[in-house]
Amino acid sequence: MKLTTALSALALLVAAPTAFAADVPEGTVLSENQTYTFWLLDAIKSMDPQINTDVEGSDVLRNLFEGLYNEDAKGALVPAVALSHDLSEDGLTYTFHLRPEAVWSDGKPVSAGDFVYAWRRLADPETASEYAWYMELMQVKNAAKVTAGEVPPSELGVKAIDDHTLEVTIETPLPYFPQMLVHASTFPARQDVIEKFGSDWTKPENMVTNGAYTLTEHILGERVEMDKSDTYWDADKTVMTHLTALTVNDLNQALTRYLAGELDRVNIPAGQYPRLKKEYPDEATSLPYSCSYIYMMNLSDKGPEALKDVRVRKALSYAMNRDVVVNNILQGGQHPAYNWTHWATAGFEMPEIDYAGWTQEERNEKAKELLAEAGYGPDNPLDLTLNYNTSDDHKKIAIAAQQFYRPLGINLTLNNMEWKVHTDKMQSQDFDMARYAWCGDYNEASTYLDLFTSYSGHNSGKFYSEEYDALMKESKTAENPQPLYTQAEQILAEEMPVVPIYHYAKVDMISSDIKGLPTENVMQTWYGKDLYRVAE
Structure with missing residues (x-):
């Protein structure tokens, strides 16, 4: 041809x-x-x-x-x-x-x-x-x-x-x-x-x-x-x-340097897009961007025993108040995420995910029930550590997560480190939970979903599902893989190896x-x- x-x-x-x-x-x-x-x-x-x-x-x-x-x-x-x-x-x-x-x-x-x-x-x-x-x-x-x-x-x-x-x-x-x-x-x-x-x-x-x-x-x-x-x-x-x-770990400092004319493009810090769009309408931009932001959980033998219980993993996801993250912290056009694949991915058919349609109060109540069934609560707290790489935005979201989890009896210790150390620890399964984001390598859902196969080089949490692997392998030969992608997302929603938080927008000053x-x-x-x- x-x-x-x-x-x-x-x-x-x-x-x-x-x-x-x-x-x-x-x-x-x-x-x-x-x-x-x-x-x-x-x-x-x-x-x-x-x-x-x-x-x-x-x-x-x-x-x-x-x-x-x-x-x-x-x-x-x-x-x-x-x-x-x-x-x-x-x-x-x-x-x-x-x-x-x-x-x-x-x-x-x-x-x-x-x-x-x-x-x-x-x-x-x-x-x-x-x-x-x-x-x-x-x-x-x-x-x-x-x-x-x-x-x-x-x-x-x-x-x-x-x-x-x-x-x-x-x-x-x-x-x-x-x-x-x-x-x-x-x-x-x-x-x-x-x-x-x-x-x-x-x-x-x-x-x-x-x-x-x-x-x-x-x-x-x-x-x-x-x-x-x-x-x-x-x-x-x-x-x-x-x-x-130019590498600038402090995003607020980077914005200051942009406004001083030292940078031609910079990400807008969390919460500042509405103000900057009013002040600089020709420079502040927000566009869909194929990346998803999650907290990955370590399901390997080196991870916490508690996270091997799907009830605990679901509780951690349900209690994450994505509306607060997106509307109160980020404020840049991001979308709350209840699944893994970015919503704007070409051809992707979003599955029906039950908890996405609940109110946050309903999610919190269900999280309490699941934690209680697993033996955890305010009287028997669950102690976990969250690793995240240096960024004021990541820090704000991590602090919010602490607050979301505390009433449920989950004590989340925050552990900040520079990027190389952070990723090295993830690759060696030296973490409980870790802030992570994945940006698509190409505009098709498999770029996201292949990551959680057992043979993936980036499945740092070591999630493993024979059914999931089989679906993704079948998708490679399917005339229409989209239904298989939807099924794969449903497995992730049931097994909850990660806490989906939000789907990115590219929020920049240019x-x-x-x-x-x-x-x-x-x-x-x-x-x-x-x-x-x-x-x-």
């Missing part, structure tokens, strides 16, 4: 060439200052595309590297390193045709072999990537066997036919497979550079990239500096000459002279090459 037919069947759009980089309307007067400074809450754990797990890290890597496809402002796929692809009639073999003008920052052509190396490296158990499972989710042939160490990475279903032709074999037809290719873990990597420098290959002086920008400075926990790459294939249409990412950021893509995927600053 040729590209045009394949994309039509997949409901994907290839944009006109003007969407490849900054699409500046005719007559626009550009500013002489074409720099963009954006905010990061936490230090980026890794600049390695196959190692990074963070949304903020992906925002940086998407500018330093480029995969097979990018997204346009509405979320449709547009050519990146791949100009097109063919799909076999059985839907199992993708043949990608790479653009010959794509080169690395040292001038070496980007080859199909660079993708083969990166994908094998991602799946290789020796790499110990938390995203190794992504190859399995993509249904790449033999991915599960490679990640399990049963066969060598060379057996992965990806090969270079020639320098500009990449062939990928998957195990079952997957309509959204091309959409998964925008994720940073699938970006190419240079074998010679990584083998020469080892873990130091991500230092600015060693790093070789193929994106629209090159890394010029990275001070961990402080800043990332990126210059426009002269070797990028579409450099002539890239207007922004420099990108800066300088009015910055143009080109997406507003109609629920993934909120942005590229520096699409941006430009207009003259004031």
Whole structure:
């Protein structure tokens, strides 16, 4: 099946060439200052595309590297390193045709072999990537066997036919497979550079990239500096000459720095959107954003015995007053969450979840009943610790949770730590409950629901359900997986391995002279090459 037919069947759009980089309307007067400074809450754990797990890290890597496809402002796929692809009639073999003008920052052509190396490296158990499972989710042939160490990475279903032709074999037809290719873990990597420098290959002086920008400075926990790459294939249409990412753990301080002109974009602190929208109507924005905020519970052998009781887990969820969190604390257009998958996910059919329709008083009464049945209450309190990463917003929600739980006889101790320590503790099951959020890797419900399978690299709470696993595996071959996704959500509502709290909105202050950021893509995927600053 040729590209045009394949994309039509997949409901994907290839944009006109003007969407490849900054699409500046005719007559626009550009500013002489074409720099963009954006905010990061936490230090980026890794600049390695196959190692990074963070949304903020992906925002940086998407500018330093480029995969097979990018997204346009509405979320449709547009050519990146791949100009097109063919799909076999059985839907199992993708043949990608790479653009010959794509080169690395040292001038070496980007080859199909660079993708083969990166994908094998991602799946290789020796790499110990938390995203190794992504190859399995993509249904790449033999991915599960490679990640399990049963066969060598060379057996992965990806090969270079020639320098500009990449062939990928998957195990079952997957309509959204091309959409998964925008994720940073699938970006190419240079074998010679990584083998020469080892873990130091991500230092600015060693790093070789193929994106629209090159890394010029990275001070961990402080800043990332990126210059426009002269070797990028579409450099002539890239207007922004420099990108800066500043790490500021204190969101209120970050807002102050934005108002002082030091930042061009920053998240709005909890509760301040209504005021800022009145004061700065052209700068305060709130858009749907495919992320879900939860408290994950540790169900592993290392977790508290109490949390192995589903009655306790349900009580913790029922007693969470989401309306207070969303309407009184956040106030930025977020939605209360009683399920896991973000409400705006394409095609997702929300299940009927009983407690979502109760009043908060009804939820609290049911929580008391369940805790009493489990042997807990004010006379026999349940002691738990909640870990959360540094953020004033996370702190406010955690303090509210303490107050919600205290009347039920639940004593919640709050434990704040920086991001890397927080995620390391989650990965090693060193927690009772942990603040967590997941942002979709692509716009389809499986990006959320696959996380709670037993083979997921991010199922830090170690929830396990044979029925759930079976549903998610069946969804990969189902002609219409949506009913299976609904059933999976119902299992989560019954087993309650997490406390769903809210579905995100992207609530930002954005300088009015910055143009080109997406507003109609629920993934909120942005590229520096699409941006430009207009003259004031």
